[in-house]
Amino acid sequence: MTIKVGIPGALLYYLYYPMWRTFFNELGVQVVTSGRTTKNILDQGTREALADACVPVKLFYGHVMDIKDKVDYLYIPRVVCLNRRTVYCPKFLGLPDMIRYSIKNVPPIIDVRMDTRQGRFAVVKAYLEIGKRLGAPILSVLLAYLKAVGVLHRYNRLLRKGWSPVQAMDFLENQAGGADFDGSAKSGLKFAVLGYPYAIYDSFISVNLIDKLRKYGVKVITAENIHPALLALQKNCSLPKRLFWTFSDRALKAAHFLFNQNKIDGVLHLTAFGCGPDSLLNKLIEMEAKKHSDIPFMTLMIDEQTGEAGMTTRLEAFVDMVRRRKEALACRK
Numbered sequence: 001m002t003i004k005v006g007i008p009g010a011l012l013y014y015l016y017y018p019m020w021r022t023f024f025n026e027l028g029v030q031v032v033t034s035g036r037t038t039k040n041i042l043d044q045g046t047r048e049a050l051a052d053a054c055v056p057v058k059l060f061y062g063h064v065m066d067i068k069d070k071v072d073y074l075y076i077p078r079v080v081c082l083n084r085r086t087v088y089c090p091k092f093l094g095l096p097d098m099i100r101y102s103i104k105n106v107p108p109i110i111d112v113r114m115d116t117r118q119g120r121f122a123v124v125k126a127y128l129e130i131g132k133r134l135g136a137p138i139l140s141v142l143l144a145y146l147k148a149v150g151v152l153h154r155y156n157r158l159l160r161k162g163w164s165p166v167q168a169m170d171f172l173e174n175q176a177g178g179a180d181f182d183g184s185a186k187s188g189l190k191f192a193v194l195g196y197p198y199a200i201y202d203s204f205i206s207v208n209l210i211d212k213l214r215k216y217g218v219k220v221i222t223a224e225n226i227h228p229a230l231l232a233l234q235k236n237c238s239l240p241k242r243l244f245w246t247f248s249d250r251a252l253k254a255a256h257f258l259f260n261q262n263k264i265d266g267v268l269h270l271t272a273f274g275c276g277p278d279s280l281l282n283k284l285i286e287m288e289a290k291k292h293s294d295i296p297f298m299t300l301m302i303d304e305q306t307g308e309a310g311m312t313t314r315l316e317a318f319v320d321m322v323r324r325r326k327e328a329l330a331c332r333k
């Protein structure tokens with residue numbers, strides 16, 4: 001009987017799902033994912049998670065609840081560091097334990113540790129460990145890993161072209177979709193959307209932020225659309241050192257790059273209620289925005305109560321304000 005591995009559709013799913021799916025499929029393992037967030041998933045997550053957890057972690061709980069009874073294993077790697085410089089937020093480090101000890105009847109969790117500070121081959125070793133757990137021969141595991149890395153590179157290339165994760169995943173899975181990814185910028189406006197990928201790309205919790213902007217004719221740029229080498233060259237605004245946490249560091253560098261490039265008409269920062277690192281990141285991005293007061297900036301906070309109507313009104317007002325401002329500036333020239 002085919003082994004089934006469950007991958008919850010939250011957190012690192014948005015950056016690594018195509019790689020993980022390829023790896024497991026190559027080993028003959030069936031992947032079951034919870035897919036897109038729904039109200040039911042969010043409600044389940046809110047019920048199961050600790051009250052003071054951030055919204056993305058609550059969502060993760062909901063996605064686990066959605067698939068836990070359909071699979072033989074859950075894949076929840078303990079991702080510590082993947083670039084030898086910054087570490088993932090402590091919630092990522094404790095994720096397998098949080099799930100194991102707070103949800104009843106979860107299947108065995110594949111919780112390999114990934115920390116590239118422990119050596120160049122730390123990640124390969126982690127994948128070999130997964131293969132061992134699934135009873136796969138070493139050579140097959142190595143070949144599956146190499147194929148998965150190739151898929152990850154293709155996926156990242158699509159993201160850099162401006163495709164959303166959902167479009168890029170659909171394309172890689174079915175070789176279809178993704179045609180209308182830049183919203184064709186009908187209004188001539190270009191906005192940067194900053195925030196953690198699992199918040200901005202989750203269309204339910206972000207209340208469809210990116211699609212809405214595209215519908216208003218706005219071209220959207222996110223940190224995932226910028227080449228990592230360019231981001232690596234950025235300073236962390238006026239900070240003398242980088243932030244500890246990977247996604248916060250990336251968001252701040254993207255803010256620095258996009259504000260200084262001066263080719264954007266507005267910046268939106270999506271922040272998650274209950275996020276510890278965001279309490280610092282918000283302030284730092286705000287300080288950067290103040291240095292570029294000619295670029296309109298707005299922070300949007302999401303939580304489990306975020307309503308579509310309120311978010312839409314704020315977005316429409318922001319887009320309208322930026323559009324009028326741009327027209328007024330053009331008339332003065």
Ligand code: SF4
Pocket residue numbers: 054055056057089090091092196247272274275276277278
């Ligand atoms: S960075 Fe913030 S939003 Fe992301 S998992 Fe950590 S606490 Fe939650």
